[in-house]
Amino acid sequence: MxxxxxxxxxxxxxxxxxxxxxxxxxEFPFARDTDLADRRLGAGVVAANDEFFAExxxxxxxxxxxxxxxxxxxxxxxxxxxETRRRRGASADHPWPTAEDHDWALVRLGAPGVIRGxxxxxxxxxGNHPQAVSVEGVSMPGSPSPRELLADEVKWTTLVPRTAVxxxxxNGFAVDVEQRFxxxxxxxxxxxxxxxxxxxxxxxxxxxxxxxxxxFDVVALENxxxxxxxSDRFYSPATNTIQPGRSRKMDxxxETRRRRxxxxxxxxxxxxxxxxxxxxxxxxxxxxxxxxxxxxxxxxDGEDGEWRExxxxxRLQPDTxxxxxxxxxxxxxxxxxxxxxxxxxxxLRLFGSLTPEGTADLAARYQELGG
Numbered sequence: 351m352x353x354x355x356x357x358x359x360x361x362x363x364x365x366x367x368x369x370x371x372x373x374x375x376x377e378f379p380f381a382r383d384t385d386l387a388d389r390r391l392g393a394g395v396v397a398a399n400d401e402f403f404a405e406x407x408x409x410x411x412x413x414x415x416x417x418x419x420x421x422x423x424x425x426x427x428x429x430x431x432x433e434t435r436r437r438r439g440a441s442a443d444h445p446w447p448t449a450e451d452h453d454w455a456l457v458r459l460g461a462p463g464v465i466r467g468x469x470x471x472x473x474x475x476x477g478n479h480p481q482a483v484s485v486e487g488v489s490m491p492g493s494p495s496p497r498e499l500l501a502d503e504v505k506w507t508t509l510v511p512r513t514a515v516x517x518x519x520x521n522g523f524a525v526d527v528e529q530r531f532x533x534x535x536x537x538x539x540x541x542x543x544x545x546x547x548x549x550x551x552x553x554x555x556x557x558x559x560x561x562x563x564x565x566f567d568v569v570a571l572e573n574x575x576x577x578x579x580x581s582d583r584f585y586s587p588a589t590n591t592i593q594p595g596r597s598r599k600m601d602x603x604x605e606t607r608r609r610r611x612x613x614x615x616x617x618x619x620x621x622x623x624x625x626x627x628x629x630x631x632x633x634x635x636x637x638x639x640x641x642x643x644x645x646x647x648x649x650x651d652g653e654d655g656e657w658r659e660x661x662x663x664x665r666l667q668p669d670t671x672x673x674x675x676x677x678x679x680x681x682x683x684x685x686x687x688x689x690x691x692x693x694x695x696x697x698l699r700l701f702g703s704l705t706p707e708g709t710a711d712l713a714a715r716y717q718e719l720g721g
Contacts, residue, residue, distance in 0.1 A: 378467055378469065378520075378522040378524075378550075379467070379524070380466040380467030380522075380524060380550040380551075381467070381469075381550060382550075382587075382589075383466050383467065383550035383551055383552065384461065384463070384550065384551060384552065384553055384571060384576070384589065385548050385549060385550055386459045386460060386461050386462070386463050386465065386549045386550070386551050386553065387410055387457055387459055387460060387534075387547060387548065387549040388410070388460050388461075388593075389410050389411075389412065389460065390460070390593050390594055390595070391459075391460025391461045391571065391572050391593075391594065392458075392460040392461075392572075392594075393410055393457065393458060393459055393460030393461075394407075394410070394457070394458045394460075395407050395409050395410060395432075395455050395456065395457050395458075396456045396457070396458050396495075396496055396499075396533075397455070397456045397496035397499075398432065398434075398453070398454065398455040398456070399434075399453055399454050399455075400434035400435060400453050400541075401432060401433070401434065402425065402433070402434055402435040403425055403426060403427070403428075403429060403433035403434065403435065403543070404428065404429040404430070404431050404432055404433035404543060405432065406432045406455050408429075408430055408431050408432055408545070408546075409431065409432045409455065409457070409536070409544060409545075409546060409547045410457070410546075410547060411430065411546060414473060414546070415429075415430040415431055415471070415473040415474055415545035415546055416430050417429075417430065417473075417474040429474065429475065429478075429543055429545075430474070430545060431472075431473070431474070431475060431543050431544055431545035431546065432455060432543060432544050432545075433475070433478065433542065433543030433544075434453040434538070434541045434542065434543070435541065436541060437451075437452075437453065437540045437541040451539070451540055452537050452538060452539040452540050452541070453480075453537070453538050453540070453541050453542075454535055454536065454537045454538075455535075455536045456496055456499055456500075456533060456534070456535055456536075457533065457534040457535075457536060457547065457549075458532070458533055459531065459532055459533065459534065459549065460572070461553040461555075461571065461572050462489070462530055462531060462532040462553070462554060462555075462556075462721075463530060463531070463551045463552050463553040463554040464527075464528060464529065464530060464531075464551050464552045464554060464719060465487065465509060465525045465527065465531060465549055465550070465551040466524070466525060466550050466551045466552065467522060467523060467524050467525055467550045467551070468485055468509065468510055468522070468523045468525060468547070468548070468549055468550070469520055469521065469522050469523075469546070469547070469548040469550070470483050470485075470510075470515060470521045470523070470536070470544055470547060471519075471520050471521070471544065471545045471546035471547070471548070472515060472516065472517050472518060472519055472521065472543070472544055472545055473518060473519075473520070473545040473546065474518060474545060475517050475518060475542065475543040475544070475545060476517040476518050477517070478517075478542050478543050479515065479516070479517035479518070479542050479543055479544070480515060480538035480539055480540070480541065480542035480543070480544070481514060481515075481539055481540065481542075482512050482513055482514045482515060482538075482539040483510065483512070483513060483515050483521070483536065483537060483538050483539065483544070484508070484510055484511055484512040484513065484537045484539070485508075485509045485510040485523075485534055485535070485536050485537070486506035486507060486508055486509060486534065486535045486537070487506065487507050487509050487527070487529070487531035487533065487534050487535075488504060488505070488506050488507065488531065488532065488533050488534075488535075489529070489530050489531050489532050489533075489720060489721065490504070490532055490533060491532075494533070499533055499535075506535060507527060507529065507531075509523075509525050509527055509531075509534070510523045510525070512537075512539060525551075528719065529719055529720050530554045530716070530719040530720055530721045534549065552576075553571065553572065553573075553574045553575075553576075554574065554715065554716060554719055554721060555572075555573050555574040555622060555712070555716075556716065556721065557709065557712045557713045557716050560573060560622070560704065560712070561704075561709065564703055565628070565701055565702065565703050566701070566702075566703070567699050567700060567701055568621045568622050568623075568625040568627065568700050568701070568702050568703075568704070569592050569619050569621055569622070569685060569698060569699070569700040570592055570594070570622075570699070571589065571592045571593055571594070572594055573622050574622035574623070574712075575592050575619060575620065575621055575622050576592075576619065576620045577589045577591065577592060577617055577618075577619055578618045578619060578620050578684075579617070579618045580604070580615070580616065580617045580618070581606070581613075581614075581615040581616050581617075582606035582607060582615050582692075583604075583606075584605075584606055584607040585601065585605040585606065585607070585694070586601050586602075586603060586604055586605050586694070587604065588604050588617045590602055590603050590604050590696070591603065591604045591617065591687075591695060591696065591697055591698045592619070592697070592698060593697075596633065596635055596671075596696070596697060597633065597635040597636050597696035597697060598636070599636055600636045600637060600640075602636070602696065603633075603634075603635070603636065603637055603694050603695060603696030603697065604617065604694050604695055604696070605637065605640055605693065605694030606689075606692045606693065606694060607692070608692055609691050609692040612691075613691070614688055614689060614690045614691050614692070615642075615688075615689050615691075615692050615693075616686055616687060616688045616689065617686065617687050617698075618684065618685075618686045619684060619685045619686065619687075619698070620683065620684055621682065621683055621684060621685060621700070621708075622704070622708075622712065623683070623704050623705075623707075623708030623709070623711050623712040624651070624681070624682070624683050624704065624705045624707050624708035624711065625681070625682065625683075625700075625702045625703065625704055625705060625708055626679040626680070626681050626702045626703055626704075626705055627649065627660065627676065627679060627680045627681075627682065627685075627700045627701070627702040628675070628676055628679050628701060628702050628703075629673070629674065629675045629676060629701045629702075630647060630660075630661065630673075630674050630676075630698070630699060630700050630701065631671055631672065631673050631674070631697065631698070631699040631701075632645050632647070632661075632666065632671075632672045632674075632687070632695055632697075632698060633670075633671040633672070633695060633696045633697040633698075633699075634666055634667065634668055634669055634670055634671075634672075634694070634695055634696055635669055635670075635671065635696040635697070636669060636696060637668060637669065637693065637694050637695070637696060638668045638669050639668070640693050640694060641666055641667075641668040641669070641693050641694060641695070642666050642689035642690065642692070642693040642694060642695055643665070643666065643689075643690055643691065643693065644663050644664060644665055644666060644689070644690040645661070645663070645664060645666050645672075645687060645688065645689045645690070645695065646659055646661055646662055646663045646664065646687070646688045646690075647659070647660055647661040647674075647685065647686070647687055647688075647698075648660060648685065648686045648688070649680050649681075649682030649684065649685050649686075650682055650683065650684040650685075650686070651681055651682045651683055652683055653683075653684075655682070655683075655684075657686060658680070658682075660676060660680045661674050663688075663690065666689075666695075671697075679702065681705060683708075685698075685700060
């Protein structure tokens with residue numbers, strides 16, 4: 351584990367010492383990796399020993415934490431995060447009475463995988479942030495209950511050892527444990543508040559589940575697909591295009607700035623493994639005056655393979671889901687969407703199944719990581 355430099359409210363050149371000033375996060379090297387704890391993938395905070403001032407579910411809230419200096423409730427200041435009472439030792443009125451010297455929350459990852467970095471964000475927690483945090487991980491099959499996760503025989507792996515953190519800061523930690531995890535235990539020492547938790551890494555799906563599905567979306571984030579690169583991320587990230595479900599608003603897709611040259615924009619994807627693609631969708635939902643004018647889709651077999659067009663340059667309609675059935679399966683490990691000249695799409699779906707080689711590669715990776 352390596353701690354990453356962070357900005358705090360006092361040291362931040364944008365925020366100065368103003369306790370209610372906006373703050374900016376440092377650019378973490380793992381920040382573009384998939385957030386395995388994204389609620390859209392099905393992540394959840396399944397238990398916490400204490401959430402007296404602010405609910406544990408806020409940890410996985412979308413967007414940055416908000417702060418209203420006038421917002422108070424019957425228990426005190428209402429914070430957009432997870433906040434526990436001041437620790438005074440074991441107490442019978444805690445939901446989980448314990449003699450431990452810290453508070454904890456259990457997080458179910460939405461997509462199990464290898465963790466590359468963790469951000470413990472204490473935005474707007476200044477005099478009430480923890481002195482230190484630690485994070486542990488475990489891999490358990492099925493849907494274990496909190497009590498099953500906390501059983502004595504369960505062996506947790508340390509991902510972030512007990513480390514001092516700053517208040518009103520994005521505290522980042524690089525993780526170098528090559529293992530697949532399904533759940534985390536986030537500890538704050540001794541007590542206090544954390545606004546947001548982000549868990550960046552690589553999705554590692556269960557090959558038995560994908561085999562049982564047969565035909566599935568081979569580029570979907572939840573199945574192990576990845577948006578590797580894009581020509582432009584000005585308004586929204588390319589990863590949005592492979593999130594679960596349909597887009598629900600304009601910024602839930604991918605939109606580029608307006609081009610003033612003769613080029614065009616694109617996204618390159620890595621499929622879950624080598625696959626046969628039989629049908630696809632290019633969706634422009636909620637993109638009306640700013641959808642891409644045209645799009646083409648290509649696949650490549652292997653890192654050094656040549657790109658082969660499977661959908662030629664085709665006119666797109668705004669706020670419309672475009673479906674294409676292929677006359678013959680397209681085999682590949684990567685895909686690329688080119689849009690002309692600019693604009694955006696909300697989702698890409700590539701329906702197919704793994705090839706025998708893809709199945710073998712995925713199974714080997716799964717076993718290697720302790721799945």
